[in-house]
Amino acid sequence: MKRKSWGILFLSILLIIATGCGAGGNQGGEKGEAFSAGLVTDTGGINDESFNQSAWDGMEKAKKDLDAKIKYLESKRDEDYLPNLTRFAREKQDIIWGVGFKFNKAIPEVADQFPDHKFGIVDDNLGGKIPDNVVAVTFKEHEGSFLMGVIAGSMTKTDKVGFIGGISSPLIKKFEVGFRAGVQAVNPKAKVTVVYAESFTDVAKGRSLASNMYNDGADIIYHAAGGVGKGLFDEVKTREKGKYWAIGVDLDQSKLAPDHTLTSMVKRVDVAVFDIMKDMKENDKFPGGKQVELGLEEDAVGPAETSDKHVPDKIMKKVEDYKRQIIDEKIEVPSNEQELKKFKS
Amino acid sequence: MQLIQRKQSTFLTSLVSVLLGMLVGAVMMLVAGYDPIQAYAALLSSAFLMPYDIGETIRTISPLILTGLAVGLAYRTGLFNIGVEGQFIIGQLAATIIALKLDLPPVIHAVVAVIAGAIGGALWAFLPGLLKATRGVHEVIVTIMMNFIALYLSNVLVRNWLSAGADSTEKIPSSASLRWDSLSSLFGGARIHMGIFIALASALFMYYLLWRTTSGFELRAVGFNPDASEYAGMSVKRSLILSMMISGSFAGLAGASELLGTSGYLAIQGAHTGIGFDGIAVALLGANTPGGILLAASLFGILTYGGSNMQFVEGVPFEVVRVVFAAIILFVAANIVRWGTQKFRKKAVKEHA
Numbered sequence: 001m002k003r004k005s006w007g008i009l010f011l012s013i014l015l016i017i018a019t020g021c022g023a024g025g026n027q028g029g030e031k032g033e034a035f036s037a038g039l040v041t042d043t044g045g046i047n048d049e050s051f052n053q054s055a056w057d058g059m060e061k062a063k064k065d066l067d068a069k070i071k072y073l074e075s076k077r078d079e080d081y082l083p084n085l086t087r088f089a090r091e092k093q094d095i096i097w098g099v100g101f102k103f104n105k106a107i108p109e110v111a112d113q114f115p116d117h118k119f120g121i122v123d124d125n126l127g128g129k130i131p132d133n134v135v136a137v138t139f140k141e142h143e144g145s146f147l148m149g150v151i152a153g154s155m156t157k158t159d160k161v162g163f164i165g166g167i168s169s170p171l172i173k174k175f176e177v178g179f180r181a182g183v184q185a186v187n188p189k190a191k192v193t194v195v196y197a198e199s200f201t202d203v204a205k206g207r208s209l210a211s212n213m214y215n216d217g218a219d220i221i222y223h224a225a226g227g228v229g230k231g232l233f234d235e236v237k238t239r240e241k242g243k244y245w246a247i248g249v250d251l252d253q254s255k256l257a258p259d260h261t262l263t264s265m266v267k268r269v270d271v272a273v274f275d276i277m278k279d280m281k282e283n284d285k286f287p288g289g290k291q292v293e294l295g296l297e298e299d300a301v302g303p304a305e306t307s308d309k310h311v312p313d314k315i316m317k318k319v320e321d322y323k324r325q326i327i328d329e330k331i332e333v334p335s336n337e338q339e340l341k342k343f344k345s
Numbered sequence: 346m347q348l349i350q351r352k353q354s355t356f357l358t359s360l361v362s363v364l365l366g367m368l369v370g371a372v373m374m375l376v377a378g379y380d381p382i383q384a385y386a387a388l389l390s391s392a393f394l395m396p397y398d399i400g401e402t403i404r405t406i407s408p409l410i411l412t413g414l415a416v417g418l419a420y421r422t423g424l425f426n427i428g429v430e431g432q433f434i435i436g437q438l439a440a441t442i443i444a445l446k447l448d449l450p451p452v453i454h455a456v457v458a459v460i461a462g463a464i465g466g467a468l469w470a471f472l473p474g475l476l477k478a479t480r481g482v483h484e485v486i487v488t489i490m491m492n493f494i495a496l497y498l499s500n501v502l503v504r505n506w507l508s509a510g511a512d513s514t515e516k517i518p519s520s521a522s523l524r525w526d527s528l529s530s531l532f533g534g535a536r537i538h539m540g541i542f543i544a545l546a547s548a549l550f551m552y553y554l555l556w557r558t559t560s561g562f563e564l565r566a567v568g569f570n571p572d573a574s575e576y577a578g579m580s581v582k583r584s585l586i587l588s589m590m591i592s593g594s595f596a597g598l599a600g601a602s603e604l605l606g607t608s609g610y611l612a613i614q615g616a617h618t619g620i621g622f623d624g625i626a627v628a629l630l631g632a633n634t635p636g637g638i639l640l641a642a643s644l645f646g647i648l649t650y651g652g653s654n655m656q657f658v659e660g661v662p663f664e665v666v667r668v669v670f671a672a673i674i675l676f677v678a679a680n681i682v683r684w685g686t687q688k689f690r691k692k693a694v695k696e697h698a
Contacts, residue, residue: 066495071657072655072657073656074658074663076663077619078608079603079607079608079620080610080653082536083401083650083653084537084653086397086534087653087657090395090397101512102512102612105513105516105610107610113534167512167613167615168504168510168512169511169512170510170511196616198615199502199615199616200612200615201615201616202615202616209433209675
């Protein structure tokens with residue numbers, strides 16, 4: 001008995017020693033003058049078919065066009081944001097991104113701890129108190145969602161459309177309110193059913209919510225729920241073509257259900273992230289302490305390019321028309337419940 | 346003599362299981378095209394490379410010790426407390442309420458919040474204990490369900506009461522914080538906090554209670570054989586409820602110290618944190634003894650914190666670490682060492698004869 005277990009022990013110790021010896025080799029890494037950028041995802045992960053992925057697209061563009069050195073870290077829990085950001089800060093990146101409004105407590109803390117480093121946060125303005133070494137990128141999601149509402153309101157045959165939100169928060173509220181206002185504008189008698197999944201990751205819940213809504217008579221559902229939205233696409237795929245539709249969010253999600261995706265509210269996180277890094281590298285300019293807010297005017301939100309596949313030209317023209325009016329400030333799209341009430345009257 | 350041998354063999358079981366588990370992870374990495382030696386090196390070195398990392402590793406370990414103790418203590422009384430996750434959340438919630446709604450001087454505020462967390466966890470575990478003792482309802486079912494009640498209760502209270510419709514509460518005031526600046530600065534600003542001392546004290550408490558007091562002896566006796574204990578005049582009902590409540594208070598302490606020390610705010614959670622479930626693995630690997638649980642929690646903490654660095658340096662997905670966890674548990678549960686040694690022993694006996 002003894003001999004055999006000693007053999008196992010001996011082997012294991014060998015393994016440990018072997019691992020330990022490898023430790024010396026991999027420290028440091030090359031140090032060039034290349035622009036370097038790090039990105040920390042929120043709990044959605046890098047392949048979330050949503051804003052994390054979009055931000056990473058922007059980073060990859062920076063790698064190609066700016067020769068930047070890029071790296072990402074995924075966060076598994078909210079507690080991981082701080083150590084992940086710190087990990088990058090210790091390596092001296094030119095800019096470190098925290099993607100998602102959930103970083104609104106971690107970013108100010110690292111920014112304070114590493115005043116010589118530059119940070120960026122997507123989707124939150126930190127309550128207006130933005131440190132000098134931080135840039136906050138936000139989007140006018142309500143404007144883009146308004147156009148989704150215009151499309152949904154014009155195309156619904158049942159006069160019932162749905163909205164699935166992620167975790168209820170001021171950010172997702174902007175999507176919901178903009179969408180409702182858009183539907184209201186083109187089709188006042190249409191009813192918008194609103195539900196929140198209270199999750200950004202629960203695919204099964206997204207599917208059951210979508211199924212209930214479709215069964216209840218809705219024929220078009222718009223989601224702003226991150227990974228939960230995958231459930232919506234799973235559900236709509238099983239239903240009759242040309243009758244039931246889904247509207248995606250953040251990225252062009254039409255590949256998730258090509259025959260059932262009406263359009264997607266594309267949010268160009270990639271462009272925003274890339275533009276800021278480009279400006280930093282080429283002009284040495286960093287909008288520190290500022291909030292960069294992007295909307296229809298900057299082409300940072302709006303319908304996906306593939307929208308004309310299923311949406312008739314007549315309606316696309318109507319969308320263009322509304323877009324012009326919003327840019328010209330003839331229509332002010334509401335972004336919260338109070339503004340929506342004013343908008344209705 | 347026999348006792349010593351058995352102790353050695355549980356330790357050996359755990360050790361070999363850990364190594365086999367890491368071997369499984371290494372094979373997976375090889376198949377996926379990564380260099381396992383580099384990856385494990387990155388994992389281990391990153392957990393101890395700098396004071397900051399050591400601090401963060403200890404921070405990761407402390408709640409695992411407490412949830413491990415919670416599972417282990419209940420198991421000693423023959424109870425399988427799957428509800429550690431829920432009791433953890435209630436501990437967080439109780440601590441948050443005290444931290445945000447009461448205005449107390451520093452230190453006292455933190456102490457009251459920690460105690461509230463422990464009481465919250467104990468009360469959350471009291472109900473399944475009571476149902477088990479009086480009605481014979483299986484604690485696994487009740488505690489699993491109560492995990493969900495805890496999760497959604499916490500979410501509702503955060504949205505409607507503790508914050509103004511936002512997805513998380515404000516940060517807790519510094520008077521209630523478990524962070525200690527001089528300790529943090531010693532570890533390069535890491536979020537290490539008093540939770541580790543709470544965890545160590547709890548481990549000592551568990552040892553003292555179970556092996557040095559009469560009620561502890563009763564708890565263990567009920568675990569070995571409830572009928573015999575009843576016959577010997579012990580109150581099985583009382584032991585079951587007491588065991589669940591102490592177990593729950595460990596879980597509550599874990600939640601309270603995580604909240605008051607690490608995050609500092611309570612957010613709406615779409616799913617369970619997993620710290621409570623990891624406690625089951627920790628207790629199993631640690632053979633439900635305080636010392637074993639300390640070691641097992643340290644191992645899991647190092648793997649968890651170092652695992653994300655493995656991704657950073659070598660690009661190995663974090664999921665590999667979860668596979669290693671699962672493999673370790675599998676090997677411990679299957680008791681692979683005893684299986685191997687038993688065969689050998691039989692042979693040896695034959696040869697002697």
